[in-house]
Amino acid sequence: MKKLINDPKTVVDESVEGFGQAHAGHVRVHTDPLFVTRKDAPRAGKVGLISGGGSGHEPLHAGYVGYGMLDAAVPGPMFTSPTPDAIIPATIAANAGAGVVHIVKNYTGDVLNFETAAEMAEAEGVSVRTVLVNDDVAVEDSLYTAGRRGVAGTVLVEKIAGAAAERGDDLDGVAAIGQRVNDNVRSMGVALSACTVPHAGVPSFELAEDEIEIGIGIHGEPGRHKIPMENADAITQRLLEPILSDLAPAAGERVLLFVNGMGGTPASELYIVYRHAAKVLEAAGLIVERSLVGNYITALEMQGCSISVLRLDDEMIELWDAPVNTPALRWGM
Amino acid sequence: MKKLINDPKTVVDESVEGFGQAHAGHVRVHTDPLFVTRKDAPRAGKVGLISGGGSGHEPLHAGYVGYGMLDAAVPGPMFTSPTPDAIIPATIAANAGAGVVHIVKNYTGDVLNFETAAEMAEAEGVSVRTVLVNDDVAVEDSLYTAGRRGVAGTVLVEKIAGAAAERGDDLDGVAAIGQRVNDNVRSMGVALSACTVPHAGVPSFELAEDEIEIGIGIHGEPGRHKIPMENADAITQRLLEPILSDLAPAAGERVLLFVNGMGGTPASELYIVYRHAAKVLEAAGLIVERSLVGNYITALEMQGCSISVLRLDDEMIELWDAPVNTPALRWGM
Numbered sequence: 001m002k003k004l005i006n007d008p009k010t011v012v013d014e015s016v017e018g019f020g021q022a023h024a025g026h027v028r029v030h031t032d033p034l035f036v037t038r039k040d041a042p043r044a045g046k047v048g049l050i051s052g053g054g055s056g057h058e059p060l061h062a063g064y065v066g067y068g069m070l071d072a073a074v075p076g077p078m079f080t081s082p083t084p085d086a087i088i089p090a091t092i093a094a095n096a097g098a099g100v101v102h103i104v105k106n107y108t109g110d111v112l113n114f115e116t117a118a119e120m121a122e123a124e125g126v127s128v129r130t131v132l133v134n135d136d137v138a139v140e141d142s143l144y145t146a147g148r149r150g151v152a153g154t155v156l157v158e159k160i161a162g163a164a165a166e167r168g169d170d171l172d173g174v175a176a177i178g179q180r181v182n183d184n185v186r187s188m189g190v191a192l193s194a195c196t197v198p199h200a201g202v203p204s205f206e207l208a209e210d211e212i213e214i215g216i217g218i219h220g221e222p223g224r225h226k227i228p229m230e231n232a233d234a235i236t237q238r239l240l241e242p243i244l245s246d247l248a249p250a251a252g253e254r255v256l257l258f259v260n261g262m263g264g265t266p267a268s269e270l271y272i273v274y275r276h277a278a279k280v281l282e283a284a285g286l287i288v289e290r291s292l293v294g295n296y297i298t299a300l301e302m303q304g305c306s307i308s309v310l311r312l313d314d315e316m317i318e319l320w321d322a323p324v325n326t327p328a329l330r331w332g333m
Numbered sequence: 334m335k336k337l338i339n340d341p342k343t344v345v346d347e348s349v350e351g352f353g354q355a356h357a358g359h360v361r362v363h364t365d366p367l368f369v370t371r372k373d374a375p376r377a378g379k380v381g382l383i384s385g386g387g388s389g390h391e392p393l394h395a396g397y398v399g400y401g402m403l404d405a406a407v408p409g410p411m412f413t414s415p416t417p418d419a420i421i422p423a424t425i426a427a428n429a430g431a432g433v434v435h436i437v438k439n440y441t442g443d444v445l446n447f448e449t450a451a452e453m454a455e456a457e458g459v460s461v462r463t464v465l466v467n468d469d470v471a472v473e474d475s476l477y478t479a480g481r482r483g484v485a486g487t488v489l490v491e492k493i494a495g496a497a498a499e500r501g502d503d504l505d506g507v508a509a510i511g512q513r514v515n516d517n518v519r520s521m522g523v524a525l526s527a528c529t530v531p532h533a534g535v536p537s538f539e540l541a542e543d544e545i546e547i548g549i550g551i552h553g554e555p556g557r558h559k560i561p562m563e564n565a566d567a568i569t570q571r572l573l574e575p576i577l578s579d580l581a582p583a584a585g586e587r588v589l590l591f592v593n594g595m596g597g598t599p600a601s602e603l604y605i606v607y608r609h610a611a612k613v614l615e616a617a618g619l620i621v622e623r624s625l626v627g628n629y630i631t632a633l634e635m636q637g638c639s640i641s642v643l644r645l646d647d648e649m650i651e652l653w654d655a656p657v658n659t660p661a662l663r664w665g666m
Contacts, residue, residue: 021611
């Protein structure tokens with residue numbers, strides 16, 4: 001294992017410390033327990049938005065703390081849920097009197113810990129709503145999940161619900177739009193190589209020299225099947241088929257196409273996937289109205305990508321286009 | 334070799350095609366010969382800025398085409414200079430009557446081809462100035478270079494000179510500020526793994542299981558030496574020492590600290606490097622005034638990073654902070 005780290009035990013703390021220094025204009029890092037908030041206190045009356053989960057998926061979630069997205073993020077240990085003792089103060093810090101929405105990826109540990117934290121925060125007078133993200137069509141139930149996993153759709157939920165909160169929507173309204181994004185997005189991923197969790201020191205799974213895994217999870221947990229290596233267009237087709245068959249968009253509908261890098265794949269390859277994915281969607285009569293391509297939710301240094309398709313409506317487009325100013329996503333301001 | 338590609342011969346064309354579709358709001362892709370311009374024609378009287386070079390370093394250069402940075406980019410074949418027949422029309426397209434600055438990384442092929450293109454463009458009435466970037470302190474002369482190589486400093490030259498052009502500086506002024514950035518920036522990189530050029534099909538160099546290469550170039554060309562793996566802080570120190578000894582900033586000076594990922598390294602590791610680099614600079618009495626962390630100039634899927642230190646002055650800070658709106662770098666608008 002070769003990694004730019006000092007000690008597997010200090011990876012998350014040191015990384016978040018460096019992140020906080022590099023983005024001191026955007027965020028503030030709180031330690032013991034560890035969580036990240038916007039630099040400035042939330043605007044009175046704005047609904048707060050927080051998310052969190054195991055580390056190793058950067059820039060998710062701390063990279064999305066800032067105007068137009070999250071108010072706070074809670075990085076857990078590597079690929080391990082953060083505990084309620086960190087989620088509770090993050091929830092309280094994000095509350096500006098209008099309550100807080102928890103955006104939770106559907107993994108058993110995250111669900112339990114955010115649920116406990118929500119109860120404790122409610123007991124302290126903070127209203128909490130939860131949006132559970134479960135966009136991965138690859139498998140029902142998995143190594144860490146009952147039901148579908150939450151993957152790249154999370155970024156889209158955070159952006160669009162964040163814009164709704166910034167616009168002044170109330171607690172139920174922000175949760176509803178987050179839920180609507182989740183209901184309209186489907187994702188599926190592929191791994192060309194495994195990733196190595198620092199404290200484990202060995203790859204989290206095995207792939208032969210000419211083998212890839214279709215339907216991989218963002219922790220390297222099993223997908224649908226391992227198959228021999230294929231070309232990019234064939235892989236793209238394999239990822240899109242279950243997405244489209246599950247989402248079942250009608251011809252003429254507008255979609256956002258999101259090609260996400262898992263961490264170790266060059267941008268040039270992501271654009272080759274994007275190119276064919278756009279062709280497939282257009283051949284299905286869909287209109288690719290918005291796009292996102294890059295490393296937005298990763299699995300350490302894994303090689304591979306995921307494709308997400310979000311069915312758009314006018315309001316979602318308006319909220320997607322709204323200004324955002326975070327370390328990892330910025331536009332319009 | 335496992336890559337998300339269809340055919341080694343079509344990687345660049347397909348990738349740039351997908352890039353153009355995903356960023357249709359920013360750029361326009363011209364084919365045969367291949368170059369990328371801003372979507373809209375340049376503003377009359379603005380100095381044009383173009384760059385180019387071998388592909389495989391994405392988002393450099395096409396990712397920086399847009400308001401506040403480049404007017405055009407010329408992607409060559411993988412790790413191979415673009416030819417004058419593509420650089421000439423890109424130069425002409427970038428000309429809005431005030432001339433064009435070529436930003437050229439110091440590799441023999443790029444230097445020759447941009448020189449030829451500049452002469453041909455001048456013959457067609459376009460005034461051209463050239464800024465040669467040679468910020469890599471690792472080695473004098475190399476596999477593809479006489480003199481020092483141009484590496485991550487190129488991104489900073491493009492941003493700051495691009496802001497000067499947008500501000501309305503004249504041709505000599507834009508070239509002068511680009512030159513000033515180059516004169517004040519030094520970089521050095523490390524590889525933890527090699528990268529594989531698609532048409533070669535095998536890694537461009539060899540590293541043992543516990544070995545890293547200090548001073549690596551962005552094409553995997555040799556650096557200073559191979560050494561046994563060390564921790565992140567020690568590697569950071571090794572990269573910064575030659576940078577600081579060559580740049581020789583005085584205590585109290587302000588700098589921009591840029592930690593660049595080579596393509597296959599997780600963001601979390603880049604922030605661990607940033608954390609220690611900032612400490613080292615502060616211990617040397619320097620003020621880390623601005624920061625950039627991420628994959629901005631890559632070597633395909635290589636694992637590793639580079640560190641760049643740019644000595645800042647008031648004008649450079651103002652131009653750094655100025656609005657930019659490109660696919661890969663956006664802020665302030």
